[in-house]
Amino acid sequence: MTELLSGAHILCHLLEEQGVDLVFGYPGGAIMPFYHALPESPGLRHILVRHEQAASHAADGYARASGRPGVCVATSGPGATNLVTGLATAQMDSSPVVAITGQVPRAMIGRDAFQETDIIGITLPITKHSLVIDDITELPEKVREAFAIATAGRPGPVLIDVPKDVQNQKMEWDSSPSRRVAAESPSRRAAEPPTRRAAEELEVAARLINEARRPLLMIGHGVILGRAYAEVQAFAEKTGIPIITTLLGISAIPESHPLHLGMPGMHGEVHVNRAIQHADVILGIGLRFDDRVTGNTAAFAPQAKIIHVDLDPTEIGKNVPVAVGLIGDAREITTRLSELVSSRHCEAWREEIRGFMRERHESFRGEMSPETILTAIREGSGPGCTVVSDVGQHQMWVAKLYGYQERNSHISSGGLGTMGFAVPAAMGVHFARPDRPVWAISGDGGFQMNMQEIATMVQEGIPVKMAIFNNGYLGMVRQWQQFFHGRRYSATPIWSPDYTKLAEAYGIAGYRVESARQIDEAVTRAVRDPGPALVEFMIEQEANVFPMIPPGGSLSEPIESAPAAAPVP
Amino acid sequence: MPTWVVSVLMQDDLLALNRATGIIRRRNLPVGSVSLGPTSRAGTLRLTCVVSGDRAATDRMANALRKMVEVREVNVYAEAECASREHALVRVRVSPAQLSALLDAVSLFEATVVEESPHDLLIEATGAEPFMMSFLRALEPFGILDLARGGPLVLPPPSVAGAAHAFRPAALSPRVAAAIPA
Numbered sequence: 152m153t154e155l156l157s158g159a160h161i162l163c164h165l166l167e168e169q170g171v172d173l174v175f176g177y178p179g180g181a182i183m184p185f186y187h188a189l190p191e192s193p194g195l196r197h198i199l200v201r202h203e204q205a206a207s208h209a210a211d212g213y214a215r216a217s218g219r220p221g222v223c224v225a226t227s228g229p230g231a232t233n234l235v236t237g238l239a240t241a242q243m244d245s246s247p248v249v250a251i252t253g254q255v256p257r258a259m260i261g262r263d264a265f266q267e268t269d270i271i272g273i274t275l276p277i278t279k280h281s282l283v284i285d286d287i288t289e290l291p292e293k294v295r296e297a298f299a300i301a302t303a304g305r306p307g308p309v310l311i312d313v314p315k316d317v318q319n320q321k322m323e324w325d326s327s328p329s330r331r332v333a334a335e336s337p338s339r340r341a342a343e344p345p346t347r348r349a350a351e352e353l354e355v356a357a358r359l360i361n362e363a364r365r366p367l368l369m370i371g372h373g374v375i376l377g378r379a380y381a382e383v384q385a386f387a388e389k390t391g392i393p394i395i396t397t398l399l400g401i402s403a404i405p406e407s408h409p410l411h412l413g414m415p416g417m418h419g420e421v422h423v424n425r426a427i428q429h430a431d432v433i434l435g436i437g438l439r440f441d442d443r444v445t446g447n448t449a450a451f452a453p454q455a456k457i458i459h460v461d462l463d464p465t466e467i468g469k470n471v472p473v474a475v476g477l478i479g480d481a482r483e484i485t486t487r488l489s490e491l492v493s494s495r496h497c498e499a500w501r502e503e504i505r506g507f508m509r510e511r512h513e514s515f516r517g518e519m520s521p522e523t524i525l526t527a528i529r530e531g532s533g534p535g536c537t538v539v540s541d542v543g544q545h546q547m548w549v550a551k552l553y554g555y556q557e558r559n560s561h562i563s564s565g566g567l568g569t570m571g572f573a574v575p576a577a578m579g580v581h582f583a584r585p586d587r588p589v590w591a592i593s594g595d596g597g598f599q600m601n602m603q604e605i606a607t608m609v610q611e612g613i614p615v616k617m618a619i620f621n622n623g624y625l626g627m628v629r630q631w632q633q634f635f636h637g638r639r640y641s642a643t644p645i646w647s648p649d650y651t652k653l654a655e656a657y658g659i660a661g662y663r664v665e666s667a668r669q670i671d672e673a674v675t676r677a678v679r680d681p682g683p684a685l686v687e688f689m690i691e692q693e694a695n696v697f698p699m700i701p702p703g704g705s706l707s708e709p710i711e712s713a714p715a716a717a718p719v720p
Numbered sequence: 721m722p723t724w725v726v727s728v729l730m731q732d733d734l735l736a737l738n739r740a741t742g743i744i745r746r747r748n749l750p751v752g753s754v755s756l757g758p759t760s761r762a763g764t765l766r767l768t769c770v771v772s773g774d775r776a777a778t779d780r781m782a783n784a785l786r787k788m789v790e791v792r793e794v795n796v797y798a799e800a801e802c803a804s805r806e807h808a809l810v811r812v813r814v815s816p817a818q819l820s821a822l823l824d825a826v827s828l829f830e831a832t833v834v835e836e837s838p839h840d841l842l843i844e845a846t847g848a849e850p851f852m853m854s855f856l857r858a859l860e861p862f863g864i865l866d867l868a869r870g871g872p873l874v875l876p877p878p879s880v881a882g883a884a885h886a887f888r889p890a891a892l893s894p895r896v897a898a899a900i901p902a
Contacts, residue, residue, distance in 0.1 A: 271735065275742045280789050283735065300789060465783035468776075 153325045158287045159184035159318040162251070163192040164326050165294040171222050172196060173213065173582050175206035179226025180266055182253030184318035198578070198611050201603040203230050205575035207237020208601070210248045212579025215562050216537060218378070220247040220301045221579055227253045228266030231312075232273065236569060238308045239277040243566025244399060245376060247306035249297055250278075256316035257285070271312050279307030287320035305463040306376060349477070353484070356434070356458045356475045357491035363432035365454075365500045366392045369415065369444075372399035373437015373461060375559050377481035380404065383436060386489045391497035393504060395423055397438045399565040402555040412504065416444040417700045418547040422507035424698075424706040427452050429503070434488075436460040437481045440470040441566065450705035460484050509698075509711070516691045517666035521548035521620070524670055524688050528590060528618065529553055531674035535587040537562060537580050541573035541597035544626040547696045549592050571600030577615045578608060588616065588678060595621040595647045605657045608683040616677050617685045621647060622692045630695050634714055650687040660684040721772040723752065725802050725874045728767040728785055729759065729793040736790035740767055743788070747781040749773040753871030764792065768874050770799065797876050804872040806852045809834070810843045813863035822862055829855045840865055848872075 156164075162185060166174070175198045178186045189197060200206045203225040210221030225234050231252040241248040255264040271281050280300045282293045290313075297309040360366055374383050384404055387394050393412045394404055404411055413423045427433070433455045438444065440459075445451040448471055456474035459467050460481060467476035477484050513520070525548065529536070534556075540549040540563040555561050562580060564572040577591035598619045608615055620626075629643040654661020660680045662673035664687065677684035698709035726744075730736055737756070744751060752770035759766045771778055775796075782794045814822050826833060826843055829851075835842035845855050849872065856864070 272738065275739050276746060281735070281739075463787070465780070465787055469780060469783075 152327060153323040155321050156324040156326070157184060157188060157318065158284070158290055158313070158320045158322070159188035160191065161287070161290055161322065161324050162294065162313065162318070163188050163195060164324065165291060166222065167192055167194050169295070169298045170219065173198065174222045174224055175200055175209040175213075175579070176224030177203050177206060177226070177230060179228075179230045179253065181227035181255055181315045182224060182230070182251075182313075182318075183226075184315060185224065185251070185253065185313075197224075198582075198607065198613075200575065200607050202601065203233030204236050204571070205578070205601055205604045205607065207234040207248065207250060208240065208569075208572050208575035209579035210250070211237055211241045211244075211246045212539060212562060212576030213583050214241070214246045214248055214306075214579070215244075215576075216559065216580040216583035218376075219583075220249050220298055222249050222251065224251045225253070226266065227255055227270070227315075228268045230266075231270035232268055234270075234310075235273060235277065236567075236571075238274055238310065240564050240567045240569045240572060241308040242277045242279065244564065245306050245372060246308065247301040248308040249301050250274075250308060250310045252310065252312050253318070254283075254312045254314040257314045258316070260314065270310065274310050277308070278310050281310040281312070284311065284313045284317050287317055287322045290317070290322075305373075349479075352475050352477060353487055354491060356477060357488060359432050359456055359458060359474065360390065360392075360434060360488070360492050365426075365430050365503070366390070366432040366434065366497065367412075367426055367430040367455075368392045368394045369397065369427075369433055369435045369438055370394060370400040370403050371397040371436070371438025372565070373481045374400055374403040375437075377437060377462070379436070379481035379485055380558050382482050382485040382489065384408070386485050386492070389489055389494050390492050391495050391501070392434070393426065393497070393501055395419075395427070397441070397444055397565075398550055398563060400438060401550055402557065402559055402561040405556045406554050407556060410501075414550055415706070416441075417446065417702070418551070418696050418698070419444075419700075419706075420551070421509045421698050421709050421711065422504055424700070424709065425507040426504045427455070428705075428707050430455045432456050432458065434458045434460070436485060437462070439466050442470070445471060446700045446704050446706045450707065452706075460488075511697070512712075513694065513697065515694060517689070519664070519667055519670070519688060519690050521545070521690070521694075522552045523667055524618075524620075524664075524690075525549060525553045527670045527674045528592075531671065531678050532588045532590065532616075533678075535584070536560065537577075537584060537587065537589045539563065539573045539577040539580055539589065539591050541591075541593035542568045542570045542627075543594045543597060544622075544630065544694070544696050545592055545594045545620040547627075548620075570594075570597040573597060574601045574604050574615070574617060577617075578604060578611075578613050581613050581615055589614075590616045590618055592618045592620065594626060595619055595623065596625045596645055599645075599647065602653070605653075605659065605683060605685075609657055609659060612682070614680075614682050614684075617683065619647075619650060619685070619687045620690050621650075621687050622690050622694065623647070624692060626694070627696070629693070630699075633693070633695070634699070634710065635701070650685055654685045661687070663687045663689065665689045721750075721774070723770060723772050723799040724775070724778045725797045725799050725804070725872075725876075726769045726771060726778065726782055726785070727795045727797065727874060727876070728769070728791060729761075730765055730767060730788070731790035731792070732758070732763050732765045733790060736788065737765070737767070739788055740785060740791070743784045744769055744771075744781060747777065747784065749777055749781060755871035755873060757873070768872065770872060770874075795876065797874070802874045802876050804848055804874045805846055806849055806872050807870040808845050808852055808856070809868045810845070810856070810859055810864055811840050811866040812843060812859050813840050813865050818862055822859075825858045825862075829858065831855065 206223035210223040214221035301309040459473040573591040625643045651661040831845035
């Protein structure tokens with residue numbers, strides 16, 4: 152049975168049809184018909200954020216934690232432009248976000264109407280695809296297409312721009328459940344049979360791996376996105392090849408695993424980078440050999456033949472020359488490769504890597520080392536906890552020192568490096584894993600970029616635990632100034648409000664921790680609190696992240712202590 | 721730097737064109753010319769872009785274009801291996817005394833007079849880029865009043881056409897897939 156419905160009503164039905172039950176958004180003039188229709192779809196829960204940027208990050212966090220598309224909604228003009236940073240973040244990290252924006256009525260487009268902005272034009276380079284709904288008749292097809300594209304192959308953000316008068320247009324619509332079309336999920340689609348050439352390349356790759364004396368596995372976000380955890384681990388165990396996880400590959404394999412080495416690159420451990428520089432074959436799965444991973448590409452892994460597995464053919468050979476490129480799903484290719492490689496242990500090579508290891512030497516005020524704090528958070532939160540980090544020094548500590556054991560339990564803005572990501576993204580993670588603890592860990596800089604979202608957490612009952620690593624500086628920039636700009640701390644000292652009073656103002660629990668003996672109690676109380684809670688850790692002001700490869704430098708030349716007298720450029 | 725012809729077959733759609741030119745711009749390679757026109761397939765445009773750069777950078781541009789949902793096929797050719805023609809319309813000042821000299825030039829270059837008026841002629845010519853340059857040099861002494869030049873239209877030789885470069889993106893949407901003839 153059909154009924155005459157508005158575009159806005161049909162849009163809500165289409166979201167439900169696509170399996171959406173949660174929308175992060177903020178109303179405004181050009182999206183009002185959608186908000187008018189929304190209460191009639193009780194299956195769609197709406198989370199009112201305090202700034203549209205938070206809506207896009209929250210949708211991203213939801214998508215990363217659930218593997219399903221995250222949806223955010225904003226009005227035209229400023230509402231739409233506020234989504235931009237979140238979309239760029241999702242694009243860089245291949246996260247399936249669907250953004251719906253209101254647009255001024257079609258007759259007003261191009262006339263600089265109130266709150267008109269060319270959001271499609273603005274977001275072209277930072278979305279996987281974008282669609283304008285020119286007429287209500289296009290709505291069903293284009294919305295289904297948007298969800299299919301966002302999740303297909305290498306995921307990414309898709310923006311749908313809906314003029315207000317199209318939301319108000321009416322059309323006959325059959326909303327009975329039998330009419331519903333499930334979102335086509337091409338990742339579940341039957342795989343194309345491998346071509347002969349692909350089969351040959353697979354054999355070449357297997358031969359390289361079998362003949363290698365110092366092989367390494369480097370795994371990235373693609374392993375998590377492709378849910379290839381078990382396959383990659385089985386491959387590593389069969390071949391005895393040590394595993395390196397990029398920033399976004401962290402938590403693809405438990406860090407207690409004997410083959411787990413750590414994170415490479417700019418802040419990678421010395422033994423990890425040294426292993427790369429000594430490797431003769433590197434099997435990279437689902438990573439893009441980003442410059443923060445490779446340092447100077449001319450000096451990256453000079454002895455290694457690189458085998459690159461990626462779903463996206465454009466990644467093969469983009470940043471580093473490869474010996475073999477294997478295009479396809481991480482799970483499938485790893486499985487096929489596993490069948491072709493021979494079992495062994497690589498014991499001598501692993502022993503050699505152990506010889507590269509270094510001890511950490513740094514003292515922290517009040518013994519508040521990042522490791523002590525992060526261990527307390529891990530132990531105090533119990534199993535199943537997800538950690539969402541922001542960007543900067545704390546992000547590197549959280550990446551390297553937390554000790555992730557569970558799959559996809561580390562979420563961070565990698566490619567774009569978006570400060571202010573953690574707090575709103577953690578809200579999205581909560582909805583994907585409602586029964587499990589979620590920590591948003593930020594610095595004092597990043598926290599202040601989106602701390603308005605505490606109000607969202609209170610209003611919507613989102614029990615995210617927030618940790619602030621407060622050193623009174625924009626620490627990572629300060630560290631660069633110390634190392635490369637003659638200690639000129641230009642615009643990096645940053646004042647913070649009294650966070651315990653801020654917590655009090657929002658009506659949530661807030662704790663300040665000034666010495667190591669207070670850590671456990673504050674963490675325990677925050678975790679036990681049924682609502683959102685905030686813990687501020689007063690850490691060493693000039694602590695640095697070591698080791699560090701200078702930007703553009705070679706992985707062979709790490710900085711392991713602060714330069715005594717840094718040159719002024 | 722070598723010169724390459726990047727030939728893109730894409731959906732006839734302004735937003736798609738916007739997306740494609742954005743991708744070309746973001747690769748930051750020197751672009752010699754861009755031309756656009758319909759093809760033998762309905763609803764399909766050919767965007768032809770001449771760029772200078774190393775092969776790897778040009779391939780990165782082509783690969784980025786291949787990821788576009790609206791793009792059906794992208795090929796990269798060395799400029800030298802392609803048949804390439806430009807088209808020009810030139811309005812030239814002419815006095816009665818110079819008329820026969822101008823018509824001589826027109827016939828020498830196998831050009832055509834499209835319009836005539838007492839003071840000027842509108843001349844049309846087609847040819848490869850060097851030919852076009854000498855044609856324009858020949859007209860210069862008469863006084864070129866106005867000029868419209870299309871970028872090169874390029875077709876690869878039959879042996880190269882449809883070569884290994886073409887592939888469809890994995891993320892082909894149902895709507896776009898339906899639009900592509902099998």
